[in-house]
Amino acid sequence: MNLGGSAFALRCLHCDAVYLPDQVSYYCPNCELDGAFDLVYDYADLGCRFIKSVQSRDTFDMWRYASVLPTSPEFTPHLHTGGSPLYKLHNSGPGRIFIKDDSRNPSGSLKDRASALAVALAAEMGVKTIAAASTGNAAAALACMSAGIGIRCIIFSPTSATREKLAQIRAYGAEVVKVEGGYDEAFAACHAACKEHGWYNRSTGINSYMSEGKKTVAFEICEQMQWHVPDRIFVPVGNGCIVGAIYKGFHELLLMGITNHMPKIMGVQATGSNFMYRAWKAGQGPHAPHAQPSATSASSISVALPRDRIKALRAVEATGGEFIVVNDTQIFQAILDLARSGGVFAEPGAAAAYAGLRQWSTLSSDETAVVLVTGSGLKDIGGLLDSGILDATSKSKPRESSRGEELPSASRAVLNPPIRRHLCAVPRISVTPTALDLDASAGSSSAHFSELAEAPANTHHTML
Numbered sequence: 001m002n003l004g005g006s007a008f009a010l011r012c013l014h015c016d017a018v019y020l021p022d023q024v025s026y027y028c029p030n031c032e033l034d035g036a037f038d039l040v041y042d043y044a045d046l047g048c049r050f051i052k053s054v055q056s057r058d059t060f061d062m063w064r065y066a067s068v069l070p071t072s073p074e075f076t077p078h079l080h081t082g083g084s085p086l087y088k089l090h091n092s093g094p095g096r097i098f099i100k101d102d103s104r105n106p107s108g109s110l111k112d113r114a115s116a117l118a119v120a121l122a123a124e125m126g127v128k129t130i131a132a133a134s135t136g137n138a139a140a141a142l143a144c145m146s147a148g149i150g151i152r153c154i155i156f157s158p159t160s161a162t163r164e165k166l167a168q169i170r171a172y173g174a175e176v177v178k179v180e181g182g183y184d185e186a187f188a189a190c191h192a193a194c195k196e197h198g199w200y201n202r203s204t205g206i207n208s209y210m211s212e213g214k215k216t217v218a219f220e221i222c223e224q225m226q227w228h229v230p231d232r233i234f235v236p237v238g239n240g241c242i243v244g245a246i247y248k249g250f251h252e253l254l255l256m257g258i259t260n261h262m263p264k265i266m267g268v269q270a271t272g273s274n275f276m277y278r279a280w281k282a283g284q285g286p287h288a289p290h291a292q293p294s295a296t297s298a299s300s301i302s303v304a305l306p307r308d309r310i311k312a313l314r315a316v317e318a319t320g321g322e323f324i325v326v327n328d329t330q331i332f333q334a335i336l337d338l339a340r341s342g343g344v345f346a347e348p349g350a351a352a353a354y355a356g357l358r359q360w361s362t363l364s365s366d367e368t369a370v371v372l373v374t375g376s377g378l379k380d381i382g383g384l385l386d387s388g389i390l391d392a393t394s395k396s397k398p399r400e401s402s403r404g405e406e407l408p409s410a411s412r413a414v415l416n417p418p419i420r421r422h423l424c425a426v427p428r429i430s431v432t433p434t435a436l437d438l439d440a441s442a443g444s445s446s447a448h449f450s451e452l453a454e455a456p457a458n459t460h461h462t463m464l
């Protein structure tokens, strides 16, 4: 593709039109809400210097991948974003399971990666006000990053937004515009206001640049695995932006020649918010199913009509993955399983990915799976309390002691996951051209990875 001297071009996935960045804003003028841009770089050129560029940065954060990001480093916010830990889940069952804990970002969710990029882009354009429609995490992330860089932030919030999430948004100093109705009404109000006032719109689904920030989590996972690719990655799906970005990140590594295959992407939805699952099952494209009212307590993945459905469907279909649905009981049980077996406290929408893995449960012995935890459990304490699952478990005795004291069988089923698991940190290993050569001739990535995770004997490494 001829980039005409630009660092990247924008290709619409709906009408296939291609633009240079100075020709359009962040959405396709032909398709507007029905379209979605892919940012396309010169991958052949980038592949030659990507690893060197990554290694030249001392800080383990999202900006170490700046050579494949659409902004200049001088505008990036100072808040440490990305660089989250990857834990190995000790698992007596088949396969290897890793937890990518992206709740460790400044505002407590993966959305910080997109919002950090959004404020950097807005600052680069000289825009003084940035806005978004959101029920929670994206808004908190934008409010946080706006405070970090010192620009005005306006959040269009539906009446369904929880008191707790609004409190976090307001604590960062963002202005909140309450919109009568649900997310769709807030989204439309934000879109109209941004058009009228020239504000920068960070809303998921209209701003195609947001995938670029989120894709850095895929780069990180791969780097933490010494540029090896997991066999499967389980991702919670609401609007579909994160799962689409996971695909983009791994696909770019493939295009640059850093890796040699894609992971199977497993999108996990709540039973009561299952548009993408229905679209995938029907096999008639991302616009075919009718939107149905959403009904799940996992608020961050509660979406009637996913805004990034084109990218979400592509992520699963193009990699041979699957969409999975899990009910709210499974989701809240997954919160306890993750928290009690390793100390990772996920919000319901994030724990859905782990619930999806447990339900799918057909990992083979030579497979490696990564579960993406996208948001902190501290985001939705009210939801956890309202679920009743803590009351149910508090009626039981404390879990098995370190001396192996037996629990009554009824409570053991609730308190202990089927397989006892513990987490350990995976070392981040500095990458050398030698590692790339090994990758190019790789046999079993999981066998190699196991070795790296447990005994990085000959390699300089840093514990995360």
Ligand SMILES: [Zn+2]
Binding pocket: 012, 013, 014, 015, 016, 017, 028, 029, 030, 031, 032, 035, 036
């Ligand atoms: Zn288009």
